[in-house]
Structures are given as structure tokens and as C-alpha cells.
Amino acid sequence: MKRIDVHTHLGNWMFPIRDFEVAGFRRTMQQHRIEKSVISYGPAILYDFREGNRQLAAILQDAPELWGYVVLNPHYLEESLAEIEKYLPDPKFVGFKLHPEQNQYRLNGLNVYKLFERITLTKKPVLVHTFPEQTNDLLGVAKFFPSVPIIMGHMGGNRWWEGIAVAAQTENVYLEPCSSFPEADKVRAAVEAVGPGRVLFGSDSNLLNPGFTIGMIEEANLADGIKEQIFYQNAKLLFNFPA
Amino acid sequence: MEIIDANVCFGFWPQRRLQSDLEQVKKLAAEHRISRMLVCSIRGIFADFTEGNRETLSACWQDPNLIPVATVNPLRYFGVADEIETMFASGVKAFRFFPQEQHWPYEFAPFHRVLQQLNAHGALVILPARVGGHQNYGVLTALARLAERYDKLKFLITGIFYGNLAEVLVVGEDYPNLYFETHLLNSPDGIEVCTAELGADRLVYGSQTPFHYIASSLPLVLAAQISDEAKAQILSKNILRLLGVAS
Numbered sequence: 400m401k402r403i404d405v406h407t408h409l410g411n412w413m414f415p416i417r418d419f420e421v422a423g424f425r426r427t428m429q430q431h432r433i434e435k436s437v438i439s440y441g442p443a444i445l446y447d448f449r450e451g452n453r454q455l456a457a458i459l460q461d462a463p464e465l466w467g468y469v470v471l472n473p474h475y476l477e478e479s480l481a482e483i484e485k486y487l488p489d490p491k492f493v494g495f496k497l498h499p500e501q502n503q504y505r506l507n508g509l510n511v512y513k514l515f516e517r518i519t520l521t522k523k524p525v526l527v528h529t530f531p532e533q534t535n536d537l538l539g540v541a542k543f544f545p546s547v548p549i550i551m552g553h554m555g556g557n558r559w560w561e562g563i564a565v566a567a568q569t570e571n572v573y574l575e576p577c578s579s580f581p582e583a584d585k586v587r588a589a590v591e592a593v594g595p596g597r598v599l600f601g602s603d604s605n606l607l608n609p610g611f612t613i614g615m616i617e618e619a620n621l622a623d624g625i626k627e628q629i630f631y632q633n634a635k636l637l638f639n640f641p642a
Numbered sequence: 643m644e645i646i647d648a649n650v651c652f653g654f655w656p657q658r659r660l661q662s663d664l665e666q667v668k669k670l671a672a673e674h675r676i677s678r679m680l681v682c683s684i685r686g687i688f689a690d691f692t693e694g695n696r697e698t699l700s701a702c703w704q705d706p707n708l709i710p711v712a713t714v715n716p717l718r719y720f721g722v723a724d725e726i727e728t729m730f731a732s733g734v735k736a737f738r739f740f741p742q743e744q745h746w747p748y749e750f751a752p753f754h755r756v757l758q759q760l761n762a763h764g765a766l767v768i769l770p771a772r773v774g775g776h777q778n779y780g781v782l783t784a785l786a787r788l789a790e791r792y793d794k795l796k797f798l799i800t801g802i803f804y805g806n807l808a809e810v811l812v813v814g815e816d817y818p819n820l821y822f823e824t825h826l827l828n829s830p831d832g833i834e835v836c837t838a839e840l841g842a843d844r845l846v847y848g849s850q851t852p853f854h855y856i857a858s859s860l861p862l863v864l865a866a867q868i869s870d871e872a873k874a875q876i877l878s879k880n881i882l883r884l885l886g887v888a889s
Contacts, residue, residue, distance in 0.1 A: 412804075414804045414805065414807055414808065415808050415811060415829070415835055416804070416829050416830055416831060416835070418830070430865075530776075531776065557776065579776070579803045579805070579828060581826075581855050581858040582853055582854060583660070583851075583853060583854055583855050584659075584660065605830060606830075607828045607830065608828055608829065608830045608831075608832065610861050610862050611858050611859075611862065613857075614855050614856075614859070614861055615855050615857070617857050618857035
């Protein structure tokens with residue numbers, strides 16, 4: 400069963416991982432039958448988002464299986480809006496990424512809403528790191544901007560049941576379960592709450608081993624057709640990837 | 643290659659809906675070709691550890707593929723020391739503790755009293771690194787202090803993951819009586835890094851069944867770029883050695 404990984408990174412992290420190179424990332428994709436990966440560049444989240452987006456753009460040009468999120472930082476509203484304009488013509492960038500935990504902001508902030516106003520017009524999805532907490536703030540954004548597809552990255556993390564409950568109150572929040580909280584049943588609970596069309600496979604590679612999340616989905620006692628939706632079809636539709 | 647799961651509980655889980663009875667646990671293990679398990683009754687975590695330990699022993703007497711893990715709650719004080727001696731007399735070699743669920747810290751005099759008693763026997767002690775939240779740096783350093791102070795004990799630490807991996811490597815290097823269970827070791831090359839830096843003889847496979855997916859943890863060991871002998875150590879040989887059980 401081929402896969403599209405909607406939550407990945409490139410670049411270095413501050414953890415003892417030996418291989419951060421693009422070649423190693425691609426080998427990992429092949430090992431786990433991942434056809435496409437959508438990437439937010441690690442250094443864009445950790446440090447200067449503009450510099451990181453630029454570095455990712457260079458990598459994406461030569462990599463047909465790699466796609467990108469433009470990382471935005473609401474503390475820098477004008478600069479973030481400029482990043483949206485800069486990368487809109489680039490077909491390799493298929494969405495946006497917000498990381499409120501790392502960049503220390505709340506999703507109910509005015510600048511977040513201003514960014515979503517602009518994102519609405521792009522019709523592209525936003526991957527939002529949603530852990531710890533912030534699921535209710537995400538609900539507010541999702542209700543206010545119902546046409547923006549929002550991927551709830553980590554599905555609420557250690558409070559995944561709250562993440563699922565929030566998604567169930569919307570039509571535009573997608574659940575993505577990767578995390579260091581592999582509680583049994585959470586994937587099945589997600590499918591039961593929002594339907595198989597709004598659960599996505601994301602791995603957090605190159606920070607986490609994709610096999611960790613693949614195992615969660617494989618062991619969720621789901622029909623093969625549903626697993627195929629989660630691993631592949633839902634992302635293909637959401638990002639409008641070519642066949 | 644035999645697979646032994648060193649991290650399994652069974653019973654009723656009161657904090658969310660979960661099918662966690664012994665039969666379900668055994669069924670899950672069989673689906674993944676896990677032949678033996680170290681098991682601990684959930685009753686002993688939340689309710690009465692004496693009754694829980696009886697439940698554990700009873701299950702293990704009925705099934706030779708189950709290896710008992712006893713627990714006591716240091717908060718109770720009364721009966722703790724006697725229960726530990728009773729467990730040793732019953733042949734139990736591993737003790738597991740649940741500070742997160744029972745809300746006590748590692749730097750806690752009643753727990754140290756327990757460790758003193760266990761130290762005299764040289765038991766295997768199973769403790770979680772995953773206490774106090776996600777970014778809980780410093781817990782392994784605290785566990786290393788326990789390893790230094792109670793040097794006849796062997797400590798098997800659960801809940802090592804990408805976030806605390808640097809701490810694992812340092813304390814593992816410094817304290818040879820620390821061993822690490824792998825169910826949450828989710829960085830891309832976590833098994834390989836630990837094997838290279840500490841040695842495969844320091845890793846023990848566990849799944850955290852029934853709380854976590856076995857399919858999240860077991861394939862990471864099976865697919866790791868390490869030798870077959872190293873996998874055999876992680877999957878079965880190390881835990882048998884720690885327990886002093888013949889393979």
C-alpha cells in the first residue's frame with residue numbers, strides 16, 4: 400500500500416539522530432513505501448522561517464517526490480504575509496505550517512486570524528502543530544474559516560481525545576496522529592469520530608521513524624479500503640496531487 | 643527468533659475505555675508472535691497491590707509463558723515491606739513502579755525505603771522515564787542517581803524516546819546497571835544509535851501493551867540496521883539474563 404506522508408521535516412534537530420541528509424530521508428521514504436512527503440523545514444520552525452523556507456525551496460526543485468509547506472510565524476505578520484505571496488506561484492509548496500508551541504503563540508491571537516484571512520484565498524491546507532493544548536483555540540479558527548482545510552498535527556498529542564472531539568465539531572479539520580503518544584485505539588477512535596475521509600497519515604519524519612505511526616494505523620483494525628484512504632487517497636485529494 | 647515483551651499490564655483500566663483483560667493481552671501478543679511476557683496486574687497500580695500481585699501470580703502459575711512482575715505503592719507504607727518479602731519468597735524477580743499514576747516523585751523517602759529493601763536482594767526494578775509531561779528532561783538524571791545509590795539493583799527504564807535520548811546515552815554510559823526498554827524509542831535510528839553507543843546488551847524490548855500499539859514498537863526493532871544477534875539480545879536474551887532465567 401503506497402503512502403503520502405503529510406507531516407515531515409528536513410534539516411537538523413537537537414536530538415541524537417545520525418542522519419539528517421536529504422538522501423537518508425529519501426531512503427527512509429522508500430523503505431516505508433512513501434510516495435510523497437510534504438515537508439516543513441525544521442530550521443524554519445526553530446529559527447528564521449524565511450531563511451528556512453528558502454532552503455527548503457532549493458531542495459524541492461530537484462525532488463519530484465518532495466513537497467513543501469511554507470512555515471509562517473504570526474509574531475512576524477507582514478513578513479509571513481510576504482512569504483505567502485512569495486511562494487504562491489511555486490507549485491512545490493502545497494500548504495502552510497504553523498507551530499505555536501515552538502514559536503510560543505496562541506492560536507486565538509489576532510495575527511493568526513489575519514494569516515488565515517489571506518490563506519483562505521489560497522485554498523491550500525494548513526498543518527497546525529496542535530500539542531500541547533490549543534485544541535479549543537484551533538476549533539475557534541476552524542469555525543471562523545470553514546473553507547480552510549486544517550490538519551491537526553499530532554491530533555492533540557497526549558490529549559488526543561480532545562483533538563478528536565474538536566475535529567468532530569467541524570467539517571474542515573483533518574486528524575493526523577503522529578506523536579510520542581501511541582495509545583492503542585486512538586486511530587480507530589479518530590476514524591469513528593470524523594469518518595475515514597478526514598484522517599491522514601503523517602509521521603514527523605525526520606524527527607521520528609515513520610514505522611512508529613504506520614504501526615498505529617496498521618494495528619487499528621480498519622478495513623484495507625479505509626487504510627488506503629488514510630495512507631494515500633485522503634492526502635492526494637486534499638493536496639490535489641496529480642495521479 | 644524468540645520475542646519476549648517486558649512491558650505488559652492486564653486487568654481493568656479505569657482512566658479510559660480499554661480492552662485490557664488478560665485474554666485480550668495474550669491475543670495481541672500471539673498476533674505478533676510474542677512468546678513470553680512480563681506481566682503486572684493493573685489492580686496493583688490503582689487499588690490493592692497485594693490483591694494485584696496475587697492476581698499476577700495466579701495468571702503466571704496458570705500460564706508458563708507469563709513471567710510475574712510485582713508492584714507495591716510506597717504511599718501505603720503499611721504492608722509494603724512484608725509484601726516485598728512475600729513476593730521474593732514466591733519467586734518474583736522483577737518489581738515495577740507507577741509513580742505517574744500514583745503521584746509520587748522519585749526523590750521520595752518511602753520509595754527509597756523500598757529500594758533499600760530490594761537492593762538487598764538484587765532485584766530487577768522497572769521504572770518509567772516518562773513522568774511529569776512530554777519535555778521532562780532531568781528524569782533520567784534522577785534515575786541515574788538511584789542507580790548509583792542502589793548499585794545491586796538492575797533498573798529497566800521504560801519510556802525512552804527521541805526527546806530524552808541524549809540523557810539516555812549519557813546515563814547509560816555512566817551507569818552499567820541501567821537498561822532501557824524500547825517501546826517508545828521512536829527516533830529514526832533510535833535502536834541503531836543506542837546499540838552503537840551503549841551496546842545491544844543494554845536494550846530490552848517491551849510494548850506497553852495494552853496501552854500502546856505493538857505494531858508501533860516491534861517493527862522498529864525487527865527492521866533496525868543491526869545484527870541478528872543484537873536483535874536476539876534485545877528481543878529476548880537480555881531480559882532473560884536480567885531475570886536469571888534460562889532461555
